Amino acid sequence: xxxxxxxxxxxxxxxxxxxxxxxxxxxxxxxxxxxxxxxxxxxxxxxxxxxxxxxxxxxxxxxxxxxxxxxxxxxxxxxxxxxxxxxxxxxxxxxxxxxxxxxxxxxxxxxxxxxxxxxxxxxxxxxxxxxxxxxxxxxxxxxxxx
Amino acid sequence: xxxxxxxxxxxxxxxxxxxxxxxxxxxxxxxxxxxxxxxxxxxxxxxxxxxxxxxxxxxxxxxxxxxxxxxxxxxxxxxxxxxxxxxxxxxxxxxxxxxxxxxxxxxxxxxxxxxxxxxxxxxxxxxxxxxxxxxxxxxxxxxxxxxxxxx
Numbered sequence: 001x002x003x004x005x006x007x008x009x010x011x012x013x014x015x016x017x018x019x020x021x022x023x024x025x026x027x028x029x030x031x032x033x034x035x036x037x038x039x040x041x042x043x044x045x046x047x048x049x050x051x052x053x054x055x056x057x058x059x060x061x062x063x064x065x066x067x068x069x070x071x072x073x074x075x076x077x078x079x080x081x082x083x084x085x086x087x088x089x090x091x092x093x094x095x096x097x098x099x100x101x102x103x104x105x106x107x108x109x110x111x112x113x114x115x116x117x118x119x120x121x122x123x124x125x126x127x128x129x130x131x132x133x134x135x136x137x138x139x140x141x142x143x144x145x146x
Numbered sequence: 147x148x149x150x151x152x153x154x155x156x157x158x159x160x161x162x163x164x165x166x167x168x169x170x171x172x173x174x175x176x177x178x179x180x181x182x183x184x185x186x187x188x189x190x191x192x193x194x195x196x197x198x199x200x201x202x203x204x205x206x207x208x209x210x211x212x213x214x215x216x217x218x219x220x221x222x223x224x225x226x227x228x229x230x231x232x233x234x235x236x237x238x239x240x241x242x243x244x245x246x247x248x249x250x251x252x253x254x255x256x257x258x259x260x261x262x263x264x265x266x267x268x269x270x271x272x273x274x275x276x277x278x279x280x281x282x283x284x285x286x287x288x289x290x291x292x293x294x295x296x297x
Contacts, residue, residue: 031234125237
């Protein structure tokens, strides 16, 4: 369950970095691995990385586990990314979990629709690991390497 | 002769291959479908409908998967994900092409990419075709067909 935003200091009392727990949602196993690799290459402190292949599975994860940020695709079979964002934003348990959309969909209408639903960032595929790292840092209010 | 839409296909495909798979390619003038290849097909609908088919030799598909995943081509995972990697490339390329060739303000719905191995799946003729060759001579072909395209 997620009831508040991650700590803004992002360090434990002994100065160790807090490890992020991202959830990557994409029906493509290849893209899930690419996102995971990009997160690692970006230098972000990644702890447990969760994965889901559609919106339904993602909803279960965000309701049952602490997730710092959801990185999700738009076009997926079953529950797509738009519906996932809509369901998350309407549920008090998940409404505060930041969502970043990573999609090949470059249509202006799609981005506007998702922004109205409360997503915190939108990254087009293909992307560079540095761009993903910068966006996640901005969304989570993290300083450090950009 | 590469026509305007085929030139767009070639240019954007080369960009996606370079960005996603670190694969440098040049356009070549081959319109015939690639056989004994891996094919990925993804459809779209919105103001207009159509689909994109991406085809590559099995060896090149494995190479692309390895580069996308950051592993060696000999790694079993590269072969296991070859079709999936090509499908994801088709998805990314479709996103770039739709906003380039259609109205960027229109919202499109993308289908789920499907991959096939062997002979190319049945797709309507016509549309635009671009074939690219890598440094090693391996070929990858993009076919873009919109509703109303005729041979």
